[in-house]
Amino acid sequence: MQQTVEVYTDGGCQPNPGTGGWAAILIYGGKEKELSGAEPNTTNNRMELTAAVRALEALTRPCHVVLHTDSEYLKNGVSTWIHGWKKNGWKRKEGALKNVDLWQRLDELTSKHKIEWRWVRGHAGHDLNERCDVLAGQAIAALKQPAVG
Numbered sequence: 001m002q003q004t005v006e007v008y009t010d011g012g013c014q015p016n017p018g019t020g021g022w023a024a025i026l027i028y029g030g031k032e033k034e035l036s037g038a039e040p041n042t043t044n045n046r047m048e049l050t051a052a053v054r055a056l057e058a059l060t061r062p063c064h065v066v067l068h069t070d071s072e073y074l075k076n077g078v079s080t081w082i083h084g085w086k087k088n089g090w091k092r093k094e095g096a097l098k099n100v101d102l103w104q105r106l107d108e109l110t111s112k113h114k115i116e117w118r119w120v121r122g123h124a125g126h127d128l129n130e131r132c133d134v135l136a137g138q139a140i141a142a143l144k145q146p147a148v149g
Contacts, residue, residue, distance in 0.1 A: 003063050006026070006028070006066050007068065008129055009024045009048070009067065010048070010070060010136050011047025013140075019143055020043065020140065021036065021047060021137060021143070022051035023036040024036070024052070024054055025128055025131060025135075033058070036139040037050070037054065037139055038136075045098070046102060051069075053109060064113070064115075065114070065116070068129065069119060070121065070122030070129055077103065082103060086107065
């Protein structure tokens with residue numbers, strides 16, 4: 001029987017595009033693990049995707065994953081649009097696919113797990129979604145902080 005892992009993710013940029021941060025919270029067996037990071041010169045959508053990628057990369061064996069995101073771009077992309085992109089050689093009808101590197105990595109990772117994608121409204125008081133937002137913001141602030149020394 002596969003283990004069930006609850007995952008909450010968020011990503012953002014200040015400004016967009018600009019310095020971005022991502023965060024994920026993984027919950028299994030009553031324990032929580034927080035992950036976060038930041039990148040310069042990125043976009044909100046890249047950070048949303050990165051949060052999901054990093055969360056799935058943290059899993060050491062195949063799991064049943066319930067992944068909560070406030071990004072409709074991520075949820076719709078991975079559950080609906082990705083099939084057409086793959087069929088069309090990772091392109092959209094309109095041309096180049098943005099963030100193709102992250103979509104391809106996400107596709108690779110999702111093949112290892114049984115994933116339920118759940119959308120939650122952002123900034124609506126959901127505790128773990130709000131915590132991810134705070135962690136992503138802290139990662140952005142830390143990257144923007146000038147080095148001391």
